[in-house]
Amino acid sequence: MYRILVKDQTDGIKEMTLEDLQKRDYSLVWVDILAPQEYEANILRTYFNFHPLTIEDCLDRINQRPKVDFYQSYMFFIIHSLNENFERNEIDIYVNEKAIVTVHEDHIEEIDKVWGVTDQLDTSIHVLHKIIDAVVDAYLPKAYQIEEQLNVLEDHLQHSLNNDPMSQLYEIRTMISRLRRIILPMNDLMYRIIHSERISALSEHHHYLNDVYDHLLKLKELVDGYKEFSTDLRDSYMAVSSNKMNETMMTLTIITTIFMPLTFIAGLYGMNFSEMPGLSFRNGFWYVLLFMIIITVIMMILFMLKGWLFRRLYRNEK
Numbered sequence: 001m002y003r004i005l006v007k008d009q010t011d012g013i014k015e016m017t018l019e020d021l022q023k024r025d026y027s028l029v030w031v032d033i034l035a036p037q038e039y040e041a042n043i044l045r046t047y048f049n050f051h052p053l054t055i056e057d058c059l060d061r062i063n064q065r066p067k068v069d070f071y072q073s074y075m076f077f078i079i080h081s082l083n084e085n086f087e088r089n090e091i092d093i094y095v096n097e098k099a100i101v102t103v104h105e106d107h108i109e110e111i112d113k114v115w116g117v118t119d120q121l122d123t124s125i126h127v128l129h130k131i132i133d134a135v136v137d138a139y140l141p142k143a144y145q146i147e148e149q150l151n152v153l154e155d156h157l158q159h160s161l162n163n164d165p166m167s168q169l170y171e172i173r174t175m176i177s178r179l180r181r182i183i184l185p186m187n188d189l190m191y192r193i194i195h196s197e198r199i200s201a202l203s204e205h206h207h208y209l210n211d212v213y214d215h216l217l218k219l220k221e222l223v224d225g226y227k228e229f230s231t232d233l234r235d236s237y238m239a240v241s242s243n244k245m246n247e248t249m250m251t252l253t254i255i256t257t258i259f260m261p262l263t264f265i266a267g268l269y270g271m272n273f274s275e276m277p278g279l280s281f282r283n284g285f286w287y288v289l290l291f292m293i294i295i296t297v298i299m300m301i302l303f304m305l306k307g308w309l310f311r312r313l314y315r316n317e318k
Contacts, residue, residue: 002033002040005118013119018043029099030118030127032111033058036103048101050074050094058092058103066189068196073097077128080186081108081135082142086178091135093128100124102131110134129208132190136215139183143222146175150229157237165237173230180223187216254308258299262292 004021007013007028021029033040036058044050044058054076057064069076074096081089089108094101102111114121114130121127149172153165190213194206265288269276281287303309 001035002031002043005030005032005115007118007121018047022047025098027098028118028122028124028127030115030124031099031101032115033101033103034107035105040103044094044101044103048094048099050101051076054092054094061105063088063090066185068189068193077189079132079135079189080182081110082139082179082182086142086175088178088182091131093131095124095128098124100127110138129212133208133212136186136212136219139179139219140215142175142179143219143226146172146179146226147222150226150233154233157233157240166234169230169234169237173227173234176223176226176230180220180227183216183219183223187213187220190216250308254303258296261295261299265292 002018003015004018005013005015006021006026008026031043033043036044041055041059044055045052051071054069054071057076057078063080064078066080067078074094077093077095079091079093081091083089083106089104089106091108091111092103094103104111110131113134114127117130118127121130149168153168153172156165190209194209194213269288300309
């Protein structure tokens with residue numbers, strides 16, 4: 001499936017078929033190919049005479065790394081857009097002096113956005129810049145989405161540990177990793193483009209491309225910051241969880257320690273012997289019970305003096 005947009009000085013912008021395109025020359029031609037099959041590949045091969053290796057890249061279902069290849073009469077670019085699920089969508093772009101050909105497997109909103117404003121663009125390089133700029137600008141909302149989720153998760157960790165947020169945190173780290181795997185190669189590609197001496201046509205758009213490169217540098221810094229932030233949240237959660245577990249173990253240990261002498265006394269006088277001291281004592285049960293209460297109170301006072309008992313209550317009062 002493909003569509004063709006042309007522009008000239010007399011008729012302006014209009015869409016047409018490939019057969020009509022062959023009848024005359026235009027100042028700007030944009031061919032957009034969606035989900036290329038053998039028929040579209042044959043157009044690239046016969047009508048435009050593109051290199052077979054680039055056509056193979058276009059038909060390959062595995063995402064290629066962003067790159068730029070230089071040929072005698074055209075340039076071949078591969079860039080990546082980002083969909084709602086933080087997955088990469090490859091966009092293959094051919095650019096020569098008067099034409100630009102875009103090839104992509106899935107629907108790309110950024111392509112449609114630039115397609116709608118082609119009447120404001122004069123050259124194929126200008127269209128290339130607009131596509132790359134739209135793709136890079138679409139990264140930023142995804143980055144802010146990650147930041148918002150991290151902030152919400154941080155508030156959740158500060159106020160409650162009843163629900164386990166680790167699954168959500170790992171999901172956010174996956175999103176960060178996917179975004180980072182797109183931004184870094186795109187950053188390298190833009191650096192190569194703006195510093196290449198072989199693309200003389202880009203000289204008049206150098207400042208615009210530098211602006212796109214600055215956006216990528218900003219995004220790289222944001223993503224690196226998010227990665228460190230998520231690591232800090234993970235470490236904080238693990239530390240708080242470990243501290244909470246230690247407090248729980250201390251509470252259980254204190255309870256066990258208090259009941260140890262009581263269990264010993266109860267076990268001692270629970271032995272089934274007919275001759276034991278104090279068995280015939282009339283009020284022996286109450287004296288033993290009082291003795292056990294005194295031991296419990298003394299041990300609780302000692303634990304409180306050492307700060308082991310009611311630690312959470314004292315901390316909340318402070």
